[in-house]
Amino acid sequence: MNVEMRYLHAFRVVCEAGSLRAGAGILHRTEQAVSYQLRKLEEALGMPVFQRSNGRLTPNAAGERLLAFCREMGRDWDRLREEIRASESPSPPLRISAVSGFGRYQLLPLFLEGPLADVPIRMRYPTAEEVVRHVETGVSDLGFVHRMDPHERLSHIPLGTEEIVLIAAARLSQSPALDVESLRDATYVTYDESDYVFATWFTQALGMNLTHCNVASHFEELEEVLEWVAAGRGVSIVPAACINDHAARGDLMALRKPGRPCQNTIYAVLDPARHHVAIERTLQVVRKHAQF
Structure with missing residues (x-):
């Protein structure tokens, strides 16, 4: 028929x-x-x-x-x-704001050659406060921060953790001792997000926060911090994922206190009133790959 x-x-x-x-x-x-x-x-x-x-x-x-x-x-x-x-109809790019340590070294590889490689993105690396402001004002669809600041409209969703380590130049003849006296006298290289990161590491590794550090240099981004520390110009405290390339080249070493690893929670920042088709998938992938 x-x-x-x-x-x-x-x-x-x-x-x-x-x-x-x-x-x-x-x-x-x-x-x-x-x-x-x-x-x-x-x-x-x-x-x-x-x-x-x-x-x-x-x-x-x-x-x-x-x-x-x-x-x-x-x-x-x-x-x-x-x-x-x-x-x-192509989906609009997913606009992301993320703190530099997590964004550059853990999040970006998932979009470069990882399971999210097919998702078009627009990535920014501002400070944690600016990440929240970007999501709040609609500049970004999704944010990632390393601390939770309560907000009346935005949601903070814990996704996983990142390890924070003290780093020093690998060429040092003697690495800094991980005790209060030695670290109080050390010279530090700091960056825009370092106050919170330093306080978290000191509290977890030493059981106290050093309120004053001898600062040799300060930078906006972590790349310069890693170069300065590798050159022997001081020590710093950074997310462990940041130093993989330098550690492989033998420029930097991570110092960990035995039995007391420092873990910091990573949060996704969302505006429930806004939606992008790639958000839920992105959160699932990040949750799978983050240590939690």
Whole structure:
């Protein structure tokens, strides 16, 4: 059986219009042309689909079943059309703001060659306060910070942890002792996010916070911090993932107090009122790869 789609369309229009004349007007065809299509449909089916009375066409039992099929087919066609449109419309880039240590060294690799490589992104590395402000004002769709600052509108979702380590130049003849006296006298290289990171490490590793440090140099970003420490210009405290390349080259070493690793929680910052199709997938991948 070969039933042309135009016959089914004409059948549905006439049924819903209630008469051949009304259906022909909707289809912009003559009544004779529409009548011909209906006859060809009935010939293909091998049975009548209308009750004909006083110029009106009313679907019979077979016609009612055929009409239900036509309507369901129309809904399937609409769904298919929307799916095709959605697949052809590229998703807007996912705008992310993340603190530098986590963003550059743990988050970005997931988008570069990892499981999120197909997601287009716009990445920024501001301070934690600016990350929250970017999400709050709509500059970014998603944020990542290393501390939770309560907010009346934004959500902070814990995703995992990062290890924080004290770092020193690998070429030092003697590495700093991990005790209060030695570390109080050490010279430090600091950066914009270091106050919170230093306090977290001192509290977990030493059981107390050193409120005053001898600062040799200060930078905005971690790259300069790592270079300065590798050159023997001081020590610093950074996320462990930051030093992998330097440690592999033998420039830096991470100092850990046995039995007292320092872990810091990473939070995703979201505005529940905004949505991007890639957010949930991104959170699932980050949660899977973060240590928690």
